[in-house]
Each structure stands twice: as structure tokens, then as C-alpha cells.
Amino acid sequence: MAKINPKFTDELKKYGAFDTNACYNCGHCTAVCSLSTEDDSFPREMVRFSVLGLEENLKTSLKPWLCYYCGECSETCPRQAFPGELMMTLRRWLTAKYDWTKLSGLLYKSLPVSITFFLLVIAAVIGFGSYEKFDTEKIMHLGHYFEMFSIAGVFAFILLPNIIRMWYFTIVKAGVKVKFVTYFTKIWELIVHMFTQKRALGCDDNQLRWFEHLILVIGYLSLLFTTVVLDWFGTESTFIIWLGYAESAVIFIVTFIFMYERVKKSKELARHAHPSDWFFVIWLFLMGLTAFIVRIFIDADLIENNLWMYLIHLTVLVQWALIIVPFGKWTHFLYRSFAMYFDALKKIK
Amino acid sequence: MKSKIGVYICHCGGNISDYVDVNKVREAVKDIEGVEISVDTMFACADSSQKQISDDISKKQLDGLVVASCSPKLHYPTFSAVAERGGLNKYNYVHANIREQVSWAHSDDKIGATEKAIKIVKAAIVRVKESVSLKPIEVKAQKSIAVLGAGVAGMRAAKELADLGIQVYLIEREHFVGGRISQLDYLCGADETGKELVTHLYEKIHEHTNVTLFTGAEVIKKSGSIGNFKIQVKITPRFIKNECNRDELLKAIEVCPVEVDDDFNFNITKRKAIYRNYDSEYPQKPTIDNKNCTRCGECEKVCSSIDFSQKEEILDLTVGSILAATGFDPYQPKEGEFGWGIGNVVTLPQFRRIINMCDDKLIYKGKEIKDIAYIYCVGSRQVDGDNKYCSRYCCTATLYTSILTHKKYKDIHSFHFNRGIRTYGKQEVIYDEASRLGDIFLQSYEYDPPEVTKLNGKTNVKIEDILTSGSEIDVDADLVVLVTGMEPRNDCSIGDVLKIPKGRDRFYNEIHMKLRPVETVIDGVTIAGACQGPKNIMESMNSALSAAAKSYSIVNKGELSLEPIIAKVDKETCVWCGKCAEACPFDAISMIKENGKDIAEINLSVCKGCGMCLPVCESNSIDMDGFTDLEIESMISVLAGS
Numbered sequence: 001m002a003k004i005n006p007k008f009t010d011e012l013k014k015y016g017a018f019d020t021n022a023c024y025n026c027g028h029c030t031a032v033c034s035l036s037t038e039d040d041s042f043p044r045e046m047v048r049f050s051v052l053g054l055e056e057n058l059k060t061s062l063k064p065w066l067c068y069y070c071g072e073c074s075e076t077c078p079r080q081a082f083p084g085e086l087m088m089t090l091r092r093w094l095t096a097k098y099d100w101t102k103l104s105g106l107l108y109k110s111l112p113v114s115i116t117f118f119l120l121v122i123a124a125v126i127g128f129g130s131y132e133k134f135d136t137e138k139i140m141h142l143g144h145y146f147e148m149f150s151i152a153g154v155f156a157f158i159l160l161p162n163i164i165r166m167w168y169f170t171i172v173k174a175g176v177k178v179k180f181v182t183y184f185t186k187i188w189e190l191i192v193h194m195f196t197q198k199r200a201l202g203c204d205d206n207q208l209r210w211f212e213h214l215i216l217v218i219g220y221l222s223l224l225f226t227t228v229v230l231d232w233f234g235t236e237s238t239f240i241i242w243l244g245y246a247e248s249a250v251i252f253i254v255t256f257i258f259m260y261e262r263v264k265k266s267k268e269l270a271r272h273a274h275p276s277d278w279f280f281v282i283w284l285f286l287m288g289l290t291a292f293i294v295r296i297f298i299d300a301d302l303i304e305n306n307l308w309m310y311l312i313h314l315t316v317l318v319q320w321a322l323i324i325v326p327f328g329k330w331t332h333f334l335y336r337s338f339a340m341y342f343d344a345l346k347k348i349k
Numbered sequence: 350m351k352s353k354i355g356v357y358i359c360h361c362g363g364n365i366s367d368y369v370d371v372n373k374v375r376e377a378v379k380d381i382e383g384v385e386i387s388v389d390t391m392f393a394c395a396d397s398s399q400k401q402i403s404d405d406i407s408k409k410q411l412d413g414l415v416v417a418s419c420s421p422k423l424h425y426p427t428f429s430a431v432a433e434r435g436g437l438n439k440y441n442y443v444h445a446n447i448r449e450q451v452s453w454a455h456s457d458d459k460i461g462a463t464e465k466a467i468k469i470v471k472a473a474i475v476r477v478k479e480s481v482s483l484k485p486i487e488v489k490a491q492k493s494i495a496v497l498g499a500g501v502a503g504m505r506a507a508k509e510l511a512d513l514g515i516q517v518y519l520i521e522r523e524h525f526v527g528g529r530i531s532q533l534d535y536l537c538g539a540d541e542t543g544k545e546l547v548t549h550l551y552e553k554i555h556e557h558t559n560v561t562l563f564t565g566a567e568v569i570k571k572s573g574s575i576g577n578f579k580i581q582v583k584i585t586p587r588f589i590k591n592e593c594n595r596d597e598l599l600k601a602i603e604v605c606p607v608e609v610d611d612d613f614n615f616n617i618t619k620r621k622a623i624y625r626n627y628d629s630e631y632p633q634k635p636t637i638d639n640k641n642c643t644r645c646g647e648c649e650k651v652c653s654s655i656d657f658s659q660k661e662e663i664l665d666l667t668v669g670s671i672l673a674a675t676g677f678d679p680y681q682p683k684e685g686e687f688g689w690g691i692g693n694v695v696t697l698p699q700f701r702r703i704i705n706m707c708d709d710k711l712i713y714k715g716k717e718i719k720d721i722a723y724i725y726c727v728g729s730r731q732v733d734g735d736n737k738y739c740s741r742y743c744c745t746a747t748l749y750t751s752i753l754t755h756k757k758y759k760d761i762h763s764f765h766f767n768r769g770i771r772t773y774g775k776q777e778v779i780y781d782e783a784s785r786l787g788d789i790f791l792q793s794y795e796y797d798p799p800e801v802t803k804l805n806g807k808t809n810v811k812i813e814d815i816l817t818s819g820s821e822i823d824v825d826a827d828l829v830v831l832v833t834g835m836e837p838r839n840d841c842s843i844g845d846v847l848k849i850p851k852g853r854d855r856f857y858n859e860i861h862m863k864l865r866p867v868e869t870v871i872d873g874v875t876i877a878g879a880c881q882g883p884k885n886i887m888e889s890m891n892s893a894l895s896a897a898a899k900s901y902s903i904v905n906k907g908e909l910s911l912e913p914i915i916a917k918v919d920k921e922t923c924v925w926c927g928k929c930a931e932a933c934p935f936d937a938i939s940m941i942k943e944n945g946k947d948i949a950e951i952n953l954s955v956c957k958g959c960g961m962c963l964p965v966c967e968s969n970s971i972d973m974d975g976f977t978d979l980e981i982e983s984m985i986s987v988l989a990g991s
């Protein structure tokens with residue numbers, strides 16, 4: 001038996017949703033959603049759970065991750081209840097629920113807190129710079145170490161525990177029995193979804209967006225590889241240098257297009273963007289751009305006298321790695337892929 | 350005996366002639382004695398055919414007319430009008446139905462159909478031969494109308510009639526006007542409160558010289574008929590003098606030692622035996638509740654306006670028409686129905702009174718109310734009970750009430766346990782507003798109603814919500830509001846006095862739901878407002894104005910012409926056994942003495958020509974104009990003959 005919690009929609013509003021209560025359960029949204037199936041029917045059910053404040057039902061559901069936010073449902077809803085926006089909001093809310101540190105929720109709900117965190121990072125980078133007496137060589141060297149350790153640390157202490165929590169909620173608590181071997185036989189689902197996001201192709205009229213997204217993911221992951229493993233900023237190899245240029249260019253160009261769309265508000269999904277969505281694209285854009293410029297500075301032998309450029313890049317990087325990746329929208333990339341994986345596990349009877 | 354009869358047989362564009370050999374029918378009747386002309390026509394109802402028939406009547410001086418065509422329901426009025434246009438009395442027209450009764454019914458047997466058609470037309474011919482011309486019955490009509498019930502519907506009708514120059518007797522059973530609406534403060538969709546609305550109407554009526562208002566008054570007897578009803582009105586005393594001292598009266602209320610449940614507030618508060626319901630109530634004089642007054646004399650000590658010597662009065666009035674607007678009672682939940690009786694459960698009307706009494710905090714029984722569960726359709730749309738109908742007003746009223754609570758108090762949460770919201774028409778915006786305010790709607794089927802239980806001191810409402818795929822959902826509520834519907838007045842004695850028939854829903858019944866919505870089968874008695882069935886204020890007003898117009902049309906000319914198809918008694922053979930009077934459902938028959946003999950007399954304006962009295966008369970002394978024994982017997986002999 002589930003108890004109604006009428007205050008829940010107020011809580012959700014802090015994550016972005018609005019007027020969810022206007023829903024009169026007509027089901028148009030579910031009917032038009034090209035990803036909703038008979039077994040995994042949404043978004044109406046999610047709207048209903050939200051209105052009633054059935055947190056347990058939401059917490060154990062994978063459905064919010066099955067939506068790729070084409071916005072079709074919001075456009076169709078006769079009550080302007082914005083079901084698509086609600087799905088997006090639920091993803092933020094779930095991210096906050098999965099996060100054991102509870103920092104995600106804090107950052108999502110409060111813009112001032114987010115800004116404070118970003119400012120703290122700026123102060124820390126400047127402090128670090130002055131501590132190292134603005135020694136370019138040393139700072140860049142340590143910056144490279146930071147990249148490696150932050151990736152490992154964030155993954156081990158934040159992302160992995162959170163994925164386990166997600167697994168606990170959506171599989172264990174949801175009462176799904178999965179055979180141990182299935183976890184291995186289905187691992188392919190995880191890999192495919194992580195790298196291709198192929199499910200988004202199922203959305204009508206979504207091919208271009210999917211393509212942009214795919215390029216971005218590939219660009220991002222390979223730039224990560226190029227800087228962290230191949231040491232782009234330190235390498236002498238012409239091939240790696242040009243590879244890095246290409247990858248960072250791809251990132252800032254594609255994110256620029258994303259931002260441009262958002263500003264023009266041309267698409268339904270862009271219409272109700274949350275600050276966290278902005279942070280994600282802007283920082284990705286800045287990462288690509290600053291990395292690109294830093295490498296130009298290096299090639300033009302300017303970096304020695306213009307350490308500030310690297311410090312800007314480092315600031316962006318640290319903000320990205322310590323705020324956006326573990327607690328922000330970046331996690332969607334991970335949770336979505338795992339959701340597909342868990343969903344595949346659930347479907348095995 | 351008619352001897353120049355015109356017979357017209359219609360093809361109905363093939364509807365008849367495809368199965369019935371129309372030519373053969375015409376051949377078969379053309380030589381019957383008395384038939385002057387016989388014609389077959391493609392469409393008898395076409396303008397040109399109608400013209401032809403009426404021309405034939407006048408040119409050939411026909412004295413009888415038969416049209417064999419479709420059902421009389423469809424075209425009897427058409428052809429009797431044709432007869433009149435040609436100068437023939439319309440009672441010398443006989444309609445023969447050879448479509449519904451012949452061609453459509455026997456499309457598989459053309460020969461048989463033709464034979465049957467011939468018989469039916471022949472029967473019509475013999476009947477028309479025996480037919481007599483009749484004249485409408487003219488009666489005088491009193492230019493006065495009794496309006497029963499001074500709620501908003503009754504008052505609105507009274508005002509309208511008074512404006513039209515009719516003398517109106519407005520008769521109210523309570524000692525105050527306003528009915529149910531005066532119990533409402535805020536009205537959905539109006540800027541006025543219910544009380545203001547009542548005041549407004551009362552003032553209009555009060556200043557009108559054509560309206561006489563009786564309060565504490567009840568019609569206890571009715572006789573006579575349309576145009577001339579004689580009614581007896583019993584007026585119970587108020588026990589307050591006409592010239593009265595207000596301050597002393599307020600004192601009297603204060604000192605009265607008797608306290609009883611206040612039914613104006615649906616028993617959630619108490620009142621004295623001398624009381625008024627609210628300050629601005631009309632008439633602006635309290636009344637003494639005779640049932641509960643102990644005659645202790647306390648009030649008399651402080652107030653000189655009390656007068657216990659006032660007596661009940663009986664008044665005789667004559668009116669041309671009666672308009673009943675006696676209203677409804679709210680449904681009273683049964684013990685245990687949705688938690689009725691476990692505390693913290695009230696009805697919607699009670700809740701409205703509670704809201705009226707609480708200013709900035711909603712308090713019931715000393716506790717502040719935040720979470721409110723409304724349970725819809727209580728006493729309406731019943732699966733097991735008799736009230737199958739939807740009470741129409743309550744969905745809107747509930748949502749409006751919820752909006753009201755949000756506006757008046759802080760942090761209210763409303764849960765609507767409904768069976769499908771019916772905020773029809775313009776009222777949909779009320780639903781929209783409530784839903785956007787965050788109200789939560791839960792829906793169940795009629796056979797799976799929500800359950801109200803007391804759990805650890807909390808009132809819990811549980812439902813299998815069909816909007817959440819039948820999951821069991823529950824909420825702890827501070828207050829459960831039962832959305833009770835409308836019921837017919839528990840005391841509906843007035844309906845028995847007037848003999849207004851009731852429908853299956855026990856509300857008063859109109860003649861035809863769509864075409865004659867305010868008339869009753871009792872000629873001259875109209876109905877308006879919620880005594881006819883659940884209505885909101887606007888709908889009540891509509892019906893009040895419509896009933897006023899109908900009643901007005903009865904009395905305005907001062908005379909009435911009535912249908913002459915009625916029973917008549919043969920004074921020679923009648924021996925007054927009284928059986929006919931017992932059989933007559935309309936009380937049209939009474940005994941009179943004529944030439945020293947007891948005989949039956951039929952009241953022309955009451956008899957409806959139903960024919961119930963005919964077969965019970967052993968001496969066969971009653972005949973029906975328009976359907977005389979002679980006519981019917983001659984038809985039978987044709988139809989039964991080979």
C-alpha cells in the first residue's frame with residue numbers, strides 16, 4: 001500500500017518540473033512516445049507516480065532513463081503538463097538519489113551552491129598556482145597527474161558506489177531476480193549503449209541529434225584518452241598533436257551547435273533547460289576550446305609566458321572533473337547505459 | 350352519418366407502394382357508399398398534395414376525410430390541420446396507418462399486406478361516417494398563480510409573473526425565504542454570495558404589489574382544475590407581532606433556555622427555540638419553533654413582541670395555475686457509509702457551513718484541518734441504492750469548495766476520490782483551476798469504492814486507483830468530506846396534494862424530458878428547480894423562467910380552450926354505482942343529484958379522455974367523445990369481417 005505525498009511535486013519543482021499536477025491522465029504522451037512499449041510504458045505512469053508522490057515506485061524504476069527527451073510528449077500533452085520535462089527532472093532527481101554523498105541533490109536544487117562550488121575551484125587553482133610560484137613546467141606536470149588521479153578517484157569513490165546504489169534500488173529493491181551469469185551474458189548491452197546511445201535512434205526525427213551526440217561522445221572519450229594516456233600537451237608526436245586538435249575542435253564545435261540551439265530555443269527539449277544542462281554543455285565547450293588554445297600556445301611557444309591560459313584550462317578541467325562529472329549531468333551518460341543494461345537483465349525471465 | 354367522404358391513399362414514395370398495391374386499395378374502397386372521391390398520391394404530406402386535399406374538401410363540400418399514410422404520431426396533426434383549412438371540423442378526420450402497421454411490418458407478404466391495408470382503410474371509412482364534429486371546451490381562467498416554495502427558483506418565477514401583471518401567491522413552508530441557497534455563502538462563478546442573491550430577489554418581490562408572500566405556509570388541499578384551482582393554505586403562526594422591537598427580540602433569543610440542533614447549519618451547531626438563521630435573513634423577524642418551545646415564558650419577560658396567542662390559520666385561494674418549486678434535500682449518509690459516524694467525516698453541505706464559520710484557520714472539533722479527502726458520488730450513481738442518477742452539481746461544487754479552501758487557508762491539500770469528474774460545460778475551468786493548484790485526483794469504479802477507516806487515531810482513505818493501474822493507494826486525512834448529492838424532499842406531501850407523478854428517481858416528473866420539460870400531466874401544474882431533479886442554480890433559474898412562461902400562458906387570456914375528447918355520462922341510464930369515480934386516475938368524476946337521482950358527473954376541464962372509466966361502468970353509461978362506442982364497434986365489425 002502506497003501513501004500519497006502531496007508535497008513531492010514541490011520537491012520535484014526544485015529539480016525543474018512544473019505543472020505536473022495539471023495532468024489528467026489522458027495518456028496522449030505515452031501514445032506518442034516512440035520509445036514507450038507495452039512492457040515499459042511511460043511517461044504517463046511516471047507523471048502519475050510523481051503527482052501522487054510515490055517515491056519508492058520512482059526510485060525503483062528505470063523508465064526515466066529509457067526516455068531520450070525528444071519532447072514529442074510535451075508537445076502533444078493537452079494540459080501543458082510537460083511530461084518530457086518531468087522525465088528529465090526525474091533523471092536529475094534519480095541522480096541525486098543514487099548519489100551517496102547527497103551533493104548532487106544540493107547542486108541541482110540550488111544555483112547559488114553550484115556557483116559557490118565553481119568559485120571555490122577557481123580560488124583553489126589560483127592558490128595552487130601561487131603555491132607552486134607559477135612554475136609552468138611543474139604546474140602542467142601536476143595538472144597531468146591531476147587528470148589521471150581525478151578520473152580514478154571519482155570513479156572509485158563516487159561513480160562506482162553510486163552505480164551499485166542504482167543497482168540496489170532498481171534490481172534488488174525492485175525485487176528482480178537475476179542469475180549471476182546473466183550479468184556477463186548481457187554486458188554487451190552496456191558497452192553498445194555506452195558508446196552508441198543507439199536507443200535514441202528510436203525517437204522519431206531524431207537522427208541528426210543522435211549523430212551529433214555520437215560524434216560528441218567519441219570526440220570526448222578520445223580526447224580524454226589523448227590527453228591522459230597519450231599526454232597531448234607533452235607529446236612531440238605530430239600525429240597525436242593533430243589528433244588532439246581534431247578531437248578538441250569537434251567538441252567545441254558540436255557543443256557550440258548545441259548551445260546555439262538552446263539559445264534559439266528551437267526545440268521543445270531546449271525550451272526548459274535547467275542550469276545543470278547549461279553547465280554541462282558550456283563546460284564541455286570550454287574544455288574543448290581551452291585545450292585547443294593551450295595546445296596552440298604550446299606550439300607557438302607562448303605558454304611559458306602565458307601560464308594564465310593553462311590555468312584557465314586547468315580551472316575548467318577541475319570544475320568539470322570534480323563537480324560536473326561526479327555530481328552533474330555527466331553521470332547521465334553512465335546511468336543511462338547502466339539502465340539499459342539493467343533493463344536487459346530484468347527482461348530475462 | 351357522413352356521406353361525402355374523401356379518401357386519400359399515400360405511396361410514401363415507395364415506402365408503402367413497394368409492398369402494398371395502392372391501386373388495389375383505392376379500387377377496393379372507391380365504391381363504398383358515402384365515399385365521394387378516392388385518390389392515391391405519391392406524397393400526401395407534400396405541400397401540393399395538402400393543397401389538393403383542402404381544395405377538394407371545400408369545392409366538393411366533403412363532410413369526412415380519411416388519409417391512409419404513415420403513423421399518426423408523425424402526420425395526424427398535419428392532416429387534421431388540412432381538414433380545418435378546407436373548412437372541415439378536425440374531428441371528422443380519421444387517420445389510417447398503412448406504413449408502420451402494414452408495409453413496413455409485412456414487407457415479406459405483399460398480397461397479405463394489401464389485404465390488411467384495405468381493411469384498415471375500410472375501418473377508417475366506417476369510423477369517419479359515425480364521427481361527430483366537436484368543439485373545444487372553453488373554460489374561464491383565474492389570472493392568479495400560486496408559486497410553491499420561496500427558494501431562488503420560486504422567487505425568480507414569482508418576480509417574472511408579477512412583472513407580467515399576474516397576481517402571485519408565493520407560499521413558503523419555512524418561516525424564512527431563500528431555501529437552500531441561503532445556506533451557501535460563496536457561489537461558484539458568481540460575485541455574489543448566496544445570501545446576497547436571496548436578499549436581492551427578496552427585495553424585488555417585496556416591492557412588488559402583485560406578490561403576496563406567505564411564510565410558514567403549506568398547501569394542504571387542492572381541488573378544481575386548470576384555470577380554476579381552489580387551494581387551501583395552512584399558515585402556522587410565527588408567534589411574533591407584526592410591529593416588533595428588534596433589540597428586545599435579540600434579547601429574547603439570548604435568554605431562551607432551549608437549545609436544539611441547528612438544521613440550517615446541518616446540525617453542526619445549536620440554536621435556540623426562538624431563532625433566525627442569520628442576521629440579514631428575511632423576513633427580518635425571528636420565529637418560534639413550536640415543536641421545541643417549552644412555553645417557559647423567559648422570552649416574554651424580556652420582549653414585548655412575543656405573542657403566543659397567534660393561531661394557525663386556513664386560507665382559501667383560487668388560482669389559474671400552480672407552479673411548484675419545492676426544492677431538494679441533501680442526501681443523508683447512512684451509518685457507516687464511507688465512515689459516516691466515525692468522527693472527522695462530514696458532508697459537503699456541512700463542510701460549506703464549516704468554511705463559513707472559520708476565518709483564517711480551518712478548524713473542526715478543535716483540530717486544525719490541512720489534508721482533506723473528498724469522496725464523490727455519495728448517495729448518487731448508487732450501485733445498490735435507489736439513487737441511480739448523477740446529482741450534477743456536486744463535482745463542480747466540490748472542486749469549487751477545494752479552491753475556496755486554498756484561497757482562504759494555508760497549506761491545504763485536497764484529495765478527490767472520484768468516479769470520473771463531471772464538471773460539464775463552462776464548469777470545466779473549475780476543474781482546471783483545482784488541478785493546477787495541486788489537487789490530487791484518484792478514481793475508482795462504482796463497484797470498488799474507496800474505504801474510510803480509523804487507523805491509529807487517523808482517518809485513512811484507501812482506494813484501488815484506476816489511474817495508477819489499480820494500485821492500492823491511501824492517504825491520512827484530517828477531514829473526510831462526503832460529497833452528498835441531491836434527493837427529493839423527504840416530506841413531499843405537497844406532491845401528493847397536487848397529485849404530481851414522480852419518476853423512478855422519486856423527483857417530480859415532467860411530461861416530456863425534452864419537449865415539455867416544465868409541464869406535468871396535471872394540467873395547469875408546472876414544476877421548476879430541483880424538485881424536478883438535480884439542478885444547479887443556473888439550471889434552476891432556466892426552468893423557473895420557463896415554468897413561469899408556461900403558467901402565464903395558461904392564465905393570461907382569462908380563458909382556456911381544452912381538448913373535447915372527454916368522457917360523458919348518460920344521465921338516463923347512470924345509477925351511480927361509483928365505480929367510474931374509483932377508476933378515474935384524475936379525480937374527474939363526482940356524484941351529483943339531478944332530478945332527485947344520484948348520477949355521475951365528469952369535470953370537463955379535469956377529464957383527460959384516458960378511458961379508464963368506460964369499461965368499469967356496468968350499465969354502459971359512459972361514452973367517449975371522439976371515440977364513441979359506435980365508431981369503435983363499426984371499425985371492429987369491418988376488421989373482424991372477412
Ligand code: SF4
Nearest residue numbers: 033067070071073084
Ligand atoms: S520526451 Fe520523447 S522519449 Fe521521452 S517520454 Fe517524451 S516522447 Fe518519450
Ligand code: SF4
Nearest residue numbers: 023024026027029077
Ligand atoms: S499527455 Fe499530458 S495530460 Fe495526458 S497523460 Fe500525458 S502528461 Fe497527462
Ligand code: SF4
Nearest residue numbers: 726729739740743744
Ligand atoms: S456531479 Fe459528480 S459527484 Fe455529483 S453525482 Fe455526478 S459524478 Fe457524482
Ligand code: SF4
Nearest residue numbers: 933956957959960962
Ligand atoms: S376518461 Fe379517464 S379522465 Fe375522463 S373521467 Fe374517465 S377515467 Fe376520468
